[in-house]
Amino acid sequence: MTHGTLCTVTVRHSGGGQPERTLALLWRNTRQQVRRSAGRRPSLDVDDVVRTGIQLADERGLDAASMGGVAKALGVGTMTLYTYVPSKEELLDLMVDEVLAERQLPGPGEPRPADWREQVELYSEQTRAMFQRHPWLARVSTVRPPVGPGMLAGREYLLATLLPLNLSPRDTNTAALAITTYVDSAAGLEAENLLVERATGQSNEAWWYERNDLWETYFDVERHPAMTAIWHANGYQDSVAEAAADTYRYGLDRLLDGIQAQAETL
Amino acid sequence: MTHGTLCTVTVRHSGGGQPERTLALLWRNTRQQVRRSAGRRPSLDVDDVVRTGIQLADERGLDAASMGGVAKALGVGTMTLYTYVPSKEELLDLMVDEVLAERQLPGPGEPRPADWREQVELYSEQTRAMFQRHPWLARVSTVRPPVGPGMLAGREYLLATLLPLNLSPRDTNTAALAITTYVDSAAGLEAENLLVERATGQSNEAWWYERNDLWETYFDVERHPAMTAIWHANGYQDSVAEAAADTYRYGLDRLLDGIQAQAETL
């Protein structure tokens, strides 16, 4: 491999048959452990493993957070990790919920912005910052997510934000899902752009420039009049990063406009 | 591995340094080939490889579309594929653009629905159906996408749809990006739910049922009043599939409402 970078992404279909163990790990900080009596003392702890995985993924991409990589960073044998974490799937679950919990969202009873849109804004900004800190999140599937404290806190906050709109309970839930779908996806795209630039060492602009042949050799103006019109009207952003940021803002604003309009006709 | 399934997903950061070759492959059907003079006759053809990759991914998941798997399905040695396709990255690019091109969207001058919202609807339904046919698409990164005929046709159609709204050129483009972001993400989530059910052999409802401990042991009603309220008001859908479908519809409708409102105030 010369320039291209290959990322292998592990997708959690979590549990592997022992959901109780996974839940206990996810919620490990809400119950205190029973000190076991006999046996060798552990040299690590689950949080060490999870933290190291996150750090490696942040610095060198999700690939670096392999079982071997994490073990080496911790100075232990690869198989040692399996005494702390049942599998790579679970480790990824734990990493995800950990960073979800990093978002600073007010809990029930705590002070928050007055306007519901500003509250959603807070959610969206915290989530966006999370993706910027941990761009590998964009590569992790969100179906059957880790149902840990971080995920539940996010859902709770967003639902609480929407309750005052007095939509039907069903619509309130659906609106929250629509918002998270959009925010996660747009923020993930934005972060992924950064990640790919760092991982390949090539700017997005250089990538497009390499593909100049497209416009000169293959692009047919007759078949793409709208693209051509937008192009000539200078409708395309100068950089991919700018386009991603604009899209994020614009789409979220329009989505919230739509939800607001629906709430006001009730 | 007992129950859990691990998917390794290859993410294209395409090109690997030879963008001309990639473009030539993506647009292979728009220029006719020059018949080479000497040398052994090929027993396959790029389309055979791409089609087989798509078929395997459809039937048995993206994992099955490995170089070895595709080669075996074609009855050739693994390394033979490399005479048709420079790498796995490129193969995935070709698979993606192929299925993007499957969408039946009217080109310039061809008849289409009168209302712009119905036109967007057509785009969204075609895209959604595409994700249902090829759920592995949800696992493929869309940054630095394959700029082939399928992708360009989709962008052209959507932009043409939005032009009559008379937004600024910049906003027209941004609105199109916001729509594709939402549609791809929501449709991808929906398809992925199906995929995971098929891959694990476990329904989403069974998955949640396995996690009953969450509510009984870990869930704190005090810290999650909004979730609890929605729950008691029967706000949660009965099935994950239903929730995904509702979210898709609701979010797209509100997003289009927002765009329409903006267009009408001009």
Add this chain to the structure above:
DNA sequence: TCGATTCCCGTATACCCTACGGAAATAACC
């Protein structure tokens, strides 16, 4: 001191992608 218990981890298996280089087939030319 002697289990019992727990942690540590080397080895082996089964995948993955792909660089390399030689064998086989074909066409053009002499």
Add this chain to the structure above:
DNA sequence: GGTTATTTCCGTAGGGTATACGGGAATCGA
């Protein structure tokens, strides 16, 4: 027809991944 250039075919090997297995090492209670 023989030679040569060109292209396809693909076995082997190397380096990556996750993890099942089983034995060795450490620690506590009795």
